Amino acid sequence: xxxxxxxxxxxxxxxxxxxxxxxxxxxxxxxxxxxxxxxxxxxxxxxxxxxxxxxxxxxxxxxxxxxxxxxxxxxxxxxxxxxxxxxxxxxxxxxxxxxxxxxxxxxxxxxxxxxxxxxxxxxxxxxxxxxxxxxxxxxxxxxxxxxxxxxxxxxxxxxxxxxxxxxxxxxxxxxxxxxxxxxxxxxxxxxxxxxxxxxxxxxxxxxxxxxxxxxxxxxxxxxxxxxxxxxxxxxxxxxxxxxxxxxxxxxxxxxxxxxxxxxxxxxxxxxxxxxxxxxxxxxxxxxxxxxxxxxxxxxxxxxxxxxxxxxxxxxxxxxxxxxxxxxxxxxxxxxxxxxxxxxxxxxxxxxxxxxxxxxxxxxxxxxxxxxxxxxxxxxxxxxxxxxxxxxxxxxxxxxxxxxxxxxxx
Numbered sequence: 236x237x238x239x240x241x242x243x244x245x246x247x248x249x250x251x252x253x254x255x256x257x258x259x260x261x262x263x264x265x266x267x268x269x270x271x272x273x274x275x276x277x278x279x280x281x282x283x284x285x286x287x288x289x290x291x292x293x294x295x296x297x298x299x300x301x302x303x304x305x306x307x308x309x310x311x312x313x314x315x316x317x318x319x320x321x322x323x324x325x326x327x328x329x330x331x332x333x334x335x336x337x338x339x340x341x342x343x344x345x346x347x348x349x350x351x352x353x354x355x356x357x358x359x360x361x362x363x364x365x366x367x368x369x370x371x372x373x374x375x376x377x378x379x380x381x382x383x384x385x386x387x388x389x390x391x392x393x394x395x396x397x398x399x400x401x402x403x404x405x406x407x408x409x410x411x412x413x414x415x416x417x418x419x420x421x422x423x424x425x426x427x428x429x430x431x432x433x434x435x436x437x438x439x440x441x442x443x444x445x446x447x448x449x450x451x452x453x454x455x456x457x458x459x460x461x462x463x464x465x466x467x468x469x470x471x472x473x474x475x476x477x478x479x480x481x482x483x484x485x486x487x488x489x490x491x492x493x494x495x496x497x498x499x500x501x502x503x504x505x506x507x508x509x510x511x512x513x514x515x516x517x518x519x520x521x522x523x524x525x526x527x528x529x530x531x532x533x534x535x536x537x538x539x540x541x542x543x544x545x546x547x548x549x550x551x552x553x554x555x556x557x558x559x560x561x562x563x564x565x566x567x568x569x570x571x572x573x574x575x576x577x578x579x580x581x582x583x584x585x586x587x588x589x590x591x592x593x594x595x596x597x598x599x600x601x602x603x604x605x606x607x608x609x610x611x612x613x614x615x616x617x618x619x620x621x622x623x624x625x626x627x628x629x630x631x632x633x634x635x636x637x638x639x640x641x642x643x644x
Contacts, residue, residue: 280425300390525622532614
């Protein structure tokens with residue numbers, strides 16, 4: 236048994252996750268009722284990641300800021316620009332795809348139990364108010380904008396603290412990072428439980444009637460991941476970007492696909508950044524920020540479903556209005572984390588651009604919830620893997636300027 240465990244641990248995490256994935260599929264297809272208890276493994280894994288992520292972000296950022304030396308280079312400006320550019324281009328590609336492959340919806344009953352925001356101002360207001368949320372409440376509710384703001388302020392306030400205090404904070408940060416590594420080692424079991432739950436309970440039969448809509452949604456997200464993002468990466472690092480792109484998709488996107496939570500994937504992304512040799516001062520801030528505002532997948536969802544509603548109702552759309560929709564979907568997507576229900580509840584906001592009444596828009600949201608099993612998984616995988624990709628690309632671009640060799644294993 237000990238030799239078997241040693242051989243198992245010698246496998247890379249990605250290979251172990253694939254083993255868990257295959258076992259989960261086999262169990263769901265062959266003995267779904269008997270193997271039902273494995274679902275708890277997925278719930279425990281996601282729960283552990285969500286529980287540890289707020290503390291990890293808080294202590295990592297506070298430690299990095301408090302020990303930051305004046306004049307030390309960070310790449311946050313480049314990363315933020317990449318986040319915004321990537322989100323806008325994703326929305327723009329989604330608009331083009333929606334014109335090329337128009338989708339008509341069979342509208343369903345609206346979602347009466349939820350309320351969509353009234354406008355972009357309301358979305359951005361909620362996002363800004365999260366900045367000054369009570370710090371304890373921010374940690375409790377996993378409000379990462381609030382956690383980041385308080386961690387940065389505390390880090391700045393502690394810059395002149397004694398070295399013993401900084402060492403203690405650093406030790407807490409290292410201890411929580413070690414706990415994250417322990418949790419991530421259980422990813423194969425967690426993924427096995429999650430994939431079993433998805434196949435055994437949801438199935439794919441209910442999605443077949445929405446095949447064309449899903450094809451456009453997923454197709455655009457894959458195009459952004461495999462074409463748009465690599466082009467951005469190539470412009471920055473001037474070398475073949477696909478080794479890095481595939482590494483981010485493999486080691487971040489797969490876990491994000493099954494957890495369907497950018498917040499739960501923060502520890503996974505930070506661990507990947509560490510293995511890529513990136514600057515801890517930078518990625519400890521950029522990864523949780525990306526989980527909040529880098530929302531290419533959300534921009535795709537908002538654009539595609541909005542234009543599907545437009546096509547269903549026979550509304551004519553001109554090019555300037557389509558470009559405005561790209562901008563609106565990008566801005567809305569950046570604020571998606573401040574809205575309960577995420578990107579789907581921002582669809583009525585985009586629909587209002589074309590004069591579609593809220594009652595009709597909420598029926599589109601209802602369609603979104605039906606296809607959400609796959610839509611949300613692909614959206615989260617794109618969002619989360621792009622966080623690492625753009626963080627790495629910004630730093631590798633600096634390495635290139637300094638003449639350092641970029642080696643991606």
